[in-house]
Amino acid sequence: MKELSRLLGRIPGSATMAVSEKARQMNAAGKDVIALGGGDPDFDTPDHIVAAAFAAIENGATHYPPSKGIPEMLTAIAAKMARDNNVEVDPSSQIIISPGAKWALHLALSSVTNPGDEILYLEPCWPSYPPMITLSGGTPVPVSLSPADNYTISADAIRACVSDRSKALMVNSPNNPTGRVMTAEEADAVVEVALEHDLYVLADEIYEHLIFDDRRNISLAALPGMAERTLTINGMSKAYAMTGWRMGWLAAPAQIVGLANKLSSQTISSAANFSMHASAAALNGPQDCVAEMCASYAKRRDFMVEALNAIDGVHCRDIEGAFYLFPSFPGSARDSLDVAQFLIEEAEVAGTPGIAFGSTSGSHIRFSIARSMYDLERSVERLARVAPRL
Numbered sequence: 001m002k003e004l005s006r007l008l009g010r011i012p013g014s015a016t017m018a019v020s021e022k023a024r025q026m027n028a029a030g031k032d033v034i035a036l037g038g039g040d041p042d043f044d045t046p047d048h049i050v051a052a053a054f055a056a057i058e059n060g061a062t063h064y065p066p067s068k069g070i071p072e073m074l075t076a077i078a079a080k081m082a083r084d085n086n087v088e089v090d091p092s093s094q095i096i097i098s099p100g101a102k103w104a105l106h107l108a109l110s111s112v113t114n115p116g117d118e119i120l121y122l123e124p125c126w127p128s129y130p131p132m133i134t135l136s137g138g139t140p141v142p143v144s145l146s147p148a149d150n151y152t153i154s155a156d157a158i159r160a161c162v163s164d165r166s167k168a169l170m171v172n173s174p175n176n177p178t179g180r181v182m183t184a185e186e187a188d189a190v191v192e193v194a195l196e197h198d199l200y201v202l203a204d205e206i207y208e209h210l211i212f213d214d215r216r217n218i219s220l221a222a223l224p225g226m227a228e229r230t231l232t233i234n235g236m237s238k239a240y241a242m243t244g245w246r247m248g249w250l251a252a253p254a255q256i257v258g259l260a261n262k263l264s265s266q267t268i269s270s271a272a273n274f275s276m277h278a279s280a281a282a283l284n285g286p287q288d289c290v291a292e293m294c295a296s297y298a299k300r301r302d303f304m305v306e307a308l309n310a311i312d313g314v315h316c317r318d319i320e321g322a323f324y325l326f327p328s329f330p331g332s333a334r335d336s337l338d339v340a341q342f343l344i345e346e347a348e349v350a351g352t353p354g355i356a357f358g359s360t361s362g363s364h365i366r367f368s369i370a371r372s373m374y375d376l377e378r379s380v381e382r383l384a385r386v387a388p389r390l
Protein backbone atom coordinates (compact mmCIF):
# COMPACT_ATOMS: atom_id res chain seq x y z
CA MET A 1 0.00 0.00 0.00
CA LYS A 2 1.23 3.53 -0.66
CA GLU A 3 2.30 5.79 2.16
CA LEU A 4 -0.46 7.64 4.00
CA SER A 5 -0.28 11.32 5.02
CA ARG A 6 3.08 12.08 6.60
CA LEU A 7 1.72 15.39 7.94
CA LEU A 8 -1.13 13.74 9.82
CA GLY A 9 1.13 10.92 10.92
CA ARG A 10 3.31 13.51 12.65
CA ILE A 11 0.67 15.14 14.84
CA PRO A 12 -0.57 13.66 18.13
CA GLY A 13 -4.22 12.91 18.87
CA SER A 14 -6.06 15.03 21.46
CA ALA A 15 -4.76 14.20 24.97
CA THR A 16 -7.86 15.52 26.72
CA MET A 17 -10.16 13.49 24.49
CA ALA A 18 -7.98 10.41 25.14
CA VAL A 19 -8.39 10.86 28.93
CA SER A 20 -12.16 11.32 28.59
CA GLU A 21 -12.34 8.23 26.37
CA LYS A 22 -10.39 6.12 28.87
CA ALA A 23 -12.74 7.26 31.68
CA ARG A 24 -15.75 6.41 29.50
CA GLN A 25 -14.40 2.95 28.74
CA MET A 26 -13.64 2.21 32.40
CA ASN A 27 -17.12 3.35 33.39
CA ALA A 28 -18.65 1.18 30.67
CA ALA A 29 -16.76 -1.73 32.23
CA GLY A 30 -18.47 -1.05 35.58
CA LYS A 31 -15.96 1.30 37.28
CA ASP A 32 -16.91 4.62 38.86
CA VAL A 33 -14.32 6.96 37.36
CA ILE A 34 -14.82 10.68 38.07
CA ALA A 35 -13.89 12.34 34.79
CA LEU A 36 -12.05 15.60 35.47
CA GLY A 37 -10.14 15.40 32.19
CA GLY A 38 -12.31 17.27 29.70
CA GLY A 39 -13.53 20.83 29.32
CA ASP A 40 -17.25 20.26 28.93
CA PRO A 41 -19.46 22.23 31.37
CA ASP A 42 -21.76 20.04 33.47
CA PHE A 43 -24.59 22.57 32.98
CA ASP A 44 -27.23 22.03 30.33
CA THR A 45 -27.62 24.76 27.70
CA PRO A 46 -30.06 27.37 29.12
CA ASP A 47 -33.71 26.80 28.15
CA HIS A 48 -34.24 30.00 26.16
CA ILE A 49 -31.34 29.07 23.86
CA VAL A 50 -32.67 25.56 23.32
CA ALA A 51 -36.13 27.03 22.61
CA ALA A 52 -34.63 29.36 19.99
CA ALA A 53 -33.07 26.36 18.21
CA PHE A 54 -36.40 24.51 18.13
CA ALA A 55 -38.14 27.61 16.79
CA ALA A 56 -35.44 28.04 14.13
CA ILE A 57 -35.79 24.43 13.00
CA GLU A 58 -39.58 24.78 12.86
CA ASN A 59 -39.15 27.95 10.82
CA GLY A 60 -37.02 26.18 8.23
CA ALA A 61 -33.45 26.94 9.34
CA THR A 62 -32.49 23.50 8.11
CA HIS A 63 -30.94 24.56 4.79
CA TYR A 64 -27.42 25.68 3.87
CA PRO A 65 -26.71 29.05 5.45
CA PRO A 66 -24.25 31.57 3.91
CA SER A 67 -20.72 30.21 4.43
CA LYS A 68 -19.66 33.12 6.67
CA GLY A 69 -22.82 32.77 8.76
CA ILE A 70 -26.36 34.12 8.97
CA PRO A 71 -26.72 37.93 9.23
CA GLU A 72 -28.54 37.64 12.60
CA MET A 73 -25.55 35.92 14.24
CA LEU A 74 -22.93 38.10 12.50
CA THR A 75 -24.74 41.19 13.80
CA ALA A 76 -25.12 39.68 17.27
CA ILE A 77 -21.36 38.99 17.42
CA ALA A 78 -20.49 42.53 16.25
CA ALA A 79 -22.82 43.98 18.91
CA LYS A 80 -21.34 41.69 21.56
CA MET A 81 -17.79 42.68 20.62
CA ALA A 82 -18.65 46.37 20.82
CA ARG A 83 -20.42 45.86 24.16
CA ASP A 84 -18.04 43.45 25.93
CA ASN A 85 -14.71 43.92 24.21
CA ASN A 86 -14.62 47.52 23.05
CA VAL A 87 -13.82 46.22 19.56
CA GLU A 88 -15.63 47.57 16.49
CA VAL A 89 -15.98 45.10 13.63
CA ASP A 90 -18.02 45.23 10.44
CA PRO A 91 -20.38 42.21 10.62
CA SER A 92 -20.46 41.73 6.86
CA SER A 93 -16.71 41.65 6.21
CA GLN A 94 -14.82 41.08 9.46
CA ILE A 95 -16.46 38.03 11.03
CA ILE A 96 -16.72 34.41 10.00
CA ILE A 97 -18.72 31.91 12.02
CA SER A 98 -17.29 28.43 12.48
CA PRO A 99 -18.23 25.07 13.98
CA GLY A 100 -16.54 25.76 17.33
CA ALA A 101 -13.65 28.01 18.25
CA LYS A 102 -11.35 25.13 17.32
CA TRP A 103 -12.16 25.57 13.62
CA ALA A 104 -11.90 29.35 14.02
CA LEU A 105 -8.33 28.82 15.26
CA HIS A 106 -7.62 26.64 12.23
CA LEU A 107 -9.06 29.31 9.93
CA ALA A 108 -6.96 31.98 11.62
CA LEU A 109 -3.71 29.98 11.42
CA SER A 110 -4.35 28.91 7.83
CA SER A 111 -5.05 32.49 6.77
CA VAL A 112 -1.75 33.96 8.03
CA THR A 113 0.73 31.09 7.63
CA ASN A 114 3.08 30.29 4.74
CA PRO A 115 5.39 27.24 4.77
CA GLY A 116 8.28 27.79 7.15
CA ASP A 117 6.66 30.64 9.07
CA GLU A 118 7.21 30.40 12.79
CA ILE A 119 4.14 30.74 14.98
CA LEU A 120 4.87 31.53 18.62
CA TYR A 121 2.61 30.36 21.39
CA LEU A 122 2.75 30.83 25.14
CA GLU A 123 3.37 27.61 27.04
CA PRO A 124 1.67 26.01 29.04
CA CYS A 125 -0.98 26.01 26.33
CA TRP A 126 -4.05 24.15 25.23
CA PRO A 127 -2.66 20.96 23.63
CA SER A 128 -4.21 21.63 20.21
CA TYR A 129 -2.11 24.73 19.48
CA PRO A 130 1.16 23.09 18.31
CA PRO A 131 -0.50 20.46 16.06
CA MET A 132 -2.80 23.11 14.61
CA ILE A 133 0.23 25.23 13.72
CA THR A 134 1.87 22.22 12.07
CA LEU A 135 -1.32 21.49 10.11
CA SER A 136 -1.34 25.04 8.76
CA GLY A 137 2.22 24.58 7.43
CA GLY A 138 3.88 26.64 10.17
CA THR A 139 6.55 25.78 12.70
CA PRO A 140 5.41 25.89 16.34
CA VAL A 141 7.73 27.90 18.61
CA PRO A 142 6.96 27.74 22.35
CA VAL A 143 7.50 30.76 24.58
CA SER A 144 7.85 29.00 27.93
CA LEU A 145 6.31 30.76 30.92
CA SER A 146 7.37 29.73 34.39
CA PRO A 147 5.24 28.52 37.31
CA ALA A 148 7.82 30.26 39.55
CA ASP A 149 6.33 33.67 38.67
CA ASN A 150 2.80 32.37 38.12
CA TYR A 151 3.25 32.20 34.33
CA THR A 152 3.74 35.94 33.89
CA ILE A 153 4.00 37.09 30.26
CA SER A 154 6.92 39.45 29.63
CA ALA A 155 8.14 41.22 26.50
CA ASP A 156 11.61 39.76 27.08
CA ALA A 157 10.32 36.17 27.20
CA ILE A 158 8.51 36.62 23.88
CA ARG A 159 11.36 38.59 22.29
CA ALA A 160 13.82 35.82 23.16
CA CYS A 161 11.86 33.46 20.87
CA VAL A 162 11.33 35.86 17.94
CA SER A 163 13.31 35.29 14.74
CA ASP A 164 13.06 36.83 11.27
CA ARG A 165 10.68 33.98 10.37
CA SER A 166 8.24 34.78 13.20
CA LYS A 167 4.79 35.48 11.82
CA ALA A 168 2.30 35.39 14.65
CA LEU A 169 1.84 34.91 18.37
CA MET A 170 -1.01 32.95 19.95
CA VAL A 171 -2.36 34.23 23.27
CA ASN A 172 -5.05 32.55 25.36
CA SER A 173 -6.56 34.43 28.27
CA PRO A 174 -8.21 33.35 30.57
CA ASN A 175 -5.79 30.51 30.14
CA ASN A 176 -6.30 26.83 29.73
CA PRO A 177 -4.63 25.14 31.66
CA THR A 178 -3.15 27.66 34.14
CA GLY A 179 -6.28 29.70 34.97
CA ARG A 180 -4.28 32.93 34.61
CA VAL A 181 -5.98 36.07 33.31
CA MET A 182 -3.75 38.48 31.39
CA THR A 183 -3.09 41.75 33.23
CA ALA A 184 -2.82 45.18 31.56
CA GLU A 185 0.99 44.99 31.92
CA GLU A 186 1.09 41.59 30.25
CA ALA A 187 -1.17 42.81 27.43
CA ASP A 188 1.20 45.76 26.95
CA ALA A 189 4.11 43.33 26.68
CA VAL A 190 2.31 41.41 23.92
CA VAL A 191 1.48 44.64 22.07
CA GLU A 192 5.04 45.95 22.40
CA VAL A 193 6.60 42.87 20.79
CA ALA A 194 3.83 42.48 18.18
CA LEU A 195 4.37 46.05 16.98
CA GLU A 196 8.16 45.84 17.22
CA HIS A 197 8.32 42.67 15.07
CA ASP A 198 5.22 43.13 12.92
CA LEU A 199 3.51 40.00 14.28
CA TYR A 200 -0.08 38.96 13.88
CA VAL A 201 -1.68 38.09 17.20
CA LEU A 202 -4.24 35.33 17.59
CA ALA A 203 -6.28 36.16 20.71
CA ASP A 204 -8.20 33.11 21.93
CA GLU A 205 -10.88 34.52 24.25
CA ILE A 206 -13.03 31.40 24.60
CA TYR A 207 -13.04 31.66 28.44
CA GLU A 208 -13.69 35.41 28.38
CA HIS A 209 -16.79 35.26 30.60
CA LEU A 210 -15.34 32.85 33.13
CA ILE A 211 -13.29 35.27 35.23
CA PHE A 212 -13.35 35.52 39.02
CA ASP A 213 -12.94 38.19 41.68
CA ASP A 214 -13.60 41.40 39.72
CA ARG A 215 -10.82 40.83 37.22
CA ARG A 216 -11.62 41.74 33.63
CA ASN A 217 -10.84 40.38 30.22
CA ILE A 218 -8.55 42.51 28.07
CA SER A 219 -9.21 42.15 24.35
CA LEU A 220 -5.95 42.67 22.47
CA ALA A 221 -7.82 43.90 19.36
CA ALA A 222 -9.00 46.92 21.38
CA LEU A 223 -5.49 48.16 22.15
CA PRO A 224 -3.82 50.90 20.07
CA GLY A 225 -2.25 49.61 16.85
CA MET A 226 -3.69 46.13 17.30
CA ALA A 227 -6.98 46.11 15.33
CA GLU A 228 -5.19 45.52 12.02
CA ARG A 229 -3.03 42.68 13.33
CA THR A 230 -5.30 40.85 15.78
CA LEU A 231 -7.37 37.80 14.94
CA THR A 232 -9.89 37.28 17.76
CA ILE A 233 -11.20 33.77 18.32
CA ASN A 234 -14.21 33.15 20.52
CA GLY A 235 -17.29 30.96 20.77
CA MET A 236 -20.32 29.73 22.63
CA SER A 237 -19.03 26.46 24.12
CA LYS A 238 -17.79 27.49 27.54
CA ALA A 239 -19.76 30.57 28.63
CA TYR A 240 -23.17 29.30 27.50
CA ALA A 241 -22.60 25.54 28.07
CA MET A 242 -22.97 24.92 24.34
CA THR A 243 -20.05 22.59 23.55
CA GLY A 244 -22.18 20.24 21.46
CA TRP A 245 -23.66 23.01 19.32
CA ARG A 246 -20.24 23.59 17.72
CA MET A 247 -20.36 27.34 17.44
CA GLY A 248 -17.46 29.77 17.35
CA TRP A 249 -16.13 32.66 15.32
CA LEU A 250 -13.12 34.49 14.01
CA ALA A 251 -13.13 38.31 13.94
CA ALA A 252 -10.27 39.88 11.99
CA PRO A 253 -9.39 42.40 9.27
CA ALA A 254 -11.55 41.90 6.14
CA GLN A 255 -8.73 40.51 3.99
CA ILE A 256 -8.04 37.76 6.52
CA VAL A 257 -11.73 36.90 6.88
CA GLY A 258 -11.92 36.73 3.07
CA LEU A 259 -9.16 34.10 2.99
CA ALA A 260 -10.72 32.21 5.92
CA ASN A 261 -14.01 32.15 4.04
CA LYS A 262 -12.35 30.49 1.04
CA LEU A 263 -11.08 27.71 3.32
CA SER A 264 -14.43 27.27 5.05
CA SER A 265 -16.49 27.35 1.88
CA GLN A 266 -14.21 24.78 0.18
CA THR A 267 -14.18 22.41 3.15
CA ILE A 268 -17.04 22.54 5.66
CA SER A 269 -19.33 25.00 3.77
CA SER A 270 -20.50 26.62 7.01
CA ALA A 271 -21.48 26.06 10.63
CA ALA A 272 -24.94 24.62 11.36
CA ASN A 273 -27.82 26.96 10.52
CA PHE A 274 -30.04 26.43 13.59
CA SER A 275 -27.02 26.52 15.95
CA MET A 276 -26.41 30.05 14.67
CA HIS A 277 -30.01 31.07 15.37
CA ALA A 278 -29.78 29.66 18.90
CA SER A 279 -26.45 31.41 19.46
CA ALA A 280 -27.80 34.76 18.27
CA ALA A 281 -30.60 34.35 20.85
CA ALA A 282 -27.93 33.61 23.47
CA LEU A 283 -25.80 36.65 22.65
CA ASN A 284 -28.78 39.02 22.33
CA GLY A 285 -30.72 37.62 25.30
CA PRO A 286 -30.37 37.86 29.09
CA GLN A 287 -26.85 37.19 30.36
CA ASP A 288 -27.71 36.13 33.94
CA CYS A 289 -27.25 32.48 32.98
CA VAL A 290 -23.59 33.19 32.21
CA ALA A 291 -23.09 35.06 35.50
CA GLU A 292 -24.77 32.23 37.44
CA MET A 293 -22.57 29.55 35.89
CA CYS A 294 -19.47 31.67 36.52
CA ALA A 295 -20.45 32.14 40.18
CA SER A 296 -20.88 28.39 40.52
CA TYR A 297 -17.41 27.74 39.04
CA ALA A 298 -15.98 30.29 41.48
CA LYS A 299 -17.50 28.37 44.42
CA ARG A 300 -16.12 25.10 43.13
CA ARG A 301 -12.71 26.73 42.71
CA ASP A 302 -12.77 27.98 46.31
CA PHE A 303 -13.65 24.54 47.58
CA MET A 304 -11.18 22.62 45.42
CA VAL A 305 -8.14 24.88 45.86
CA GLU A 306 -8.49 24.72 49.62
CA ALA A 307 -9.25 20.99 49.70
CA LEU A 308 -6.36 20.07 47.38
CA ASN A 309 -3.87 22.19 49.32
CA ALA A 310 -5.00 20.45 52.52
CA ILE A 311 -3.72 17.14 51.10
CA ASP A 312 -0.07 16.39 51.95
CA GLY A 313 2.02 16.30 48.79
CA VAL A 314 -0.37 18.37 46.63
CA HIS A 315 0.21 22.00 45.69
CA CYS A 316 -2.53 23.92 43.89
CA ARG A 317 -2.37 27.58 42.85
CA ASP A 318 -5.49 29.67 43.02
CA ILE A 319 -6.94 30.45 39.60
CA GLU A 320 -8.26 33.71 38.15
CA GLY A 321 -10.44 32.38 35.36
CA ALA A 322 -11.49 29.43 33.15
CA PHE A 323 -12.45 26.19 34.88
CA TYR A 324 -9.30 24.18 35.35
CA LEU A 325 -6.95 23.60 38.27
CA PHE A 326 -3.33 22.79 37.53
CA PRO A 327 -1.90 21.24 40.70
CA SER A 328 1.56 19.72 41.09
CA PHE A 329 2.85 16.98 43.39
CA PRO A 330 6.13 18.32 44.76
CA GLY A 331 7.13 15.26 46.80
CA SER A 332 6.50 12.72 44.04
CA ALA A 333 9.17 11.30 41.75
CA ARG A 334 6.56 10.41 39.13
CA ASP A 335 6.11 12.42 35.91
CA SER A 336 2.67 13.67 34.97
CA LEU A 337 1.84 10.71 32.70
CA ASP A 338 2.64 8.37 35.54
CA VAL A 339 0.63 10.43 38.06
CA ALA A 340 -2.39 10.54 35.73
CA GLN A 341 -2.18 6.79 35.19
CA PHE A 342 -1.87 6.17 38.95
CA LEU A 343 -4.82 8.44 39.75
CA ILE A 344 -7.16 6.91 37.21
CA GLU A 345 -6.29 3.37 38.29
CA GLU A 346 -5.94 3.76 42.05
CA ALA A 347 -8.35 6.64 42.81
CA GLU A 348 -10.61 6.37 39.76
CA VAL A 349 -10.12 10.10 39.18
CA ALA A 350 -9.27 11.11 35.60
CA GLY A 351 -7.11 14.20 35.06
CA THR A 352 -5.04 15.30 32.05
CA PRO A 353 -1.25 14.88 32.37
CA GLY A 354 0.58 18.22 32.40
CA ILE A 355 3.00 17.15 29.69
CA ALA A 356 0.11 17.53 27.20
CA PHE A 357 0.24 21.29 27.87
CA GLY A 358 3.95 21.70 27.19
CA SER A 359 7.39 20.58 28.19
CA THR A 360 7.49 22.73 31.33
CA SER A 361 4.31 21.22 32.80
CA GLY A 362 5.54 17.67 33.29
CA SER A 363 4.88 17.62 37.04
CA HIS A 364 1.32 18.97 36.85
CA ILE A 365 -2.11 17.45 36.31
CA ARG A 366 -5.07 19.41 34.98
CA PHE A 367 -8.39 18.86 36.71
CA SER A 368 -11.55 20.36 35.27
CA ILE A 369 -13.89 21.85 37.88
CA ALA A 370 -16.77 21.96 35.42
CA ARG A 371 -18.16 18.96 37.29
CA SER A 372 -20.77 18.78 40.06
CA MET A 373 -19.79 19.60 43.67
CA TYR A 374 -20.72 16.01 44.52
CA ASP A 375 -18.10 14.70 42.06
CA LEU A 376 -15.52 17.26 43.19
CA GLU A 377 -16.00 16.33 46.85
CA ARG A 378 -15.70 12.63 46.06
CA SER A 379 -12.60 13.19 43.94
CA VAL A 380 -10.86 15.09 46.76
CA GLU A 381 -11.64 12.27 49.22
CA ARG A 382 -10.20 9.74 46.80
CA LEU A 383 -7.10 11.85 46.12
CA ALA A 384 -6.47 12.26 49.86
CA ARG A 385 -6.71 8.48 50.25
CA VAL A 386 -4.08 7.67 47.59
CA ALA A 387 -1.79 10.72 48.01
CA PRO A 388 0.58 9.01 50.50
CA ARG A 389 1.41 6.47 47.77
CA LEU A 390 2.15 9.10 45.11
Ligand SMILES: Cc1ncc(COP(=O)(O)O)c(C=O)c1O
Binding pocket: 039, 099, 100, 101, 102, 103, 126, 172, 176, 204, 206, 234, 235, 236, 237, 243, 247, 248
Ligand atom coordinates in the same frame (compact mmCIF):
# COMPACT_ATOMS: atom_id res chain seq x y z
C1 LIG B 1 -8.16 27.43 24.89
C2 LIG B 1 -9.23 26.82 24.07
N1 LIG B 1 -9.47 27.33 22.86
C3 LIG B 1 -10.42 26.83 22.07
C4 LIG B 1 -11.21 25.76 22.47
C5 LIG B 1 -12.23 25.23 21.50
O1 LIG B 1 -13.53 25.29 21.92
P1 LIG B 1 -14.74 24.93 20.96
O2 LIG B 1 -14.19 24.35 19.69
O3 LIG B 1 -15.61 23.98 21.71
O4 LIG B 1 -15.45 26.22 20.69
C6 LIG B 1 -10.99 25.19 23.74
C7 LIG B 1 -11.77 24.01 24.18
O5 LIG B 1 -11.47 23.33 25.13
C8 LIG B 1 -9.99 25.74 24.56
O6 LIG B 1 -9.73 25.26 25.78
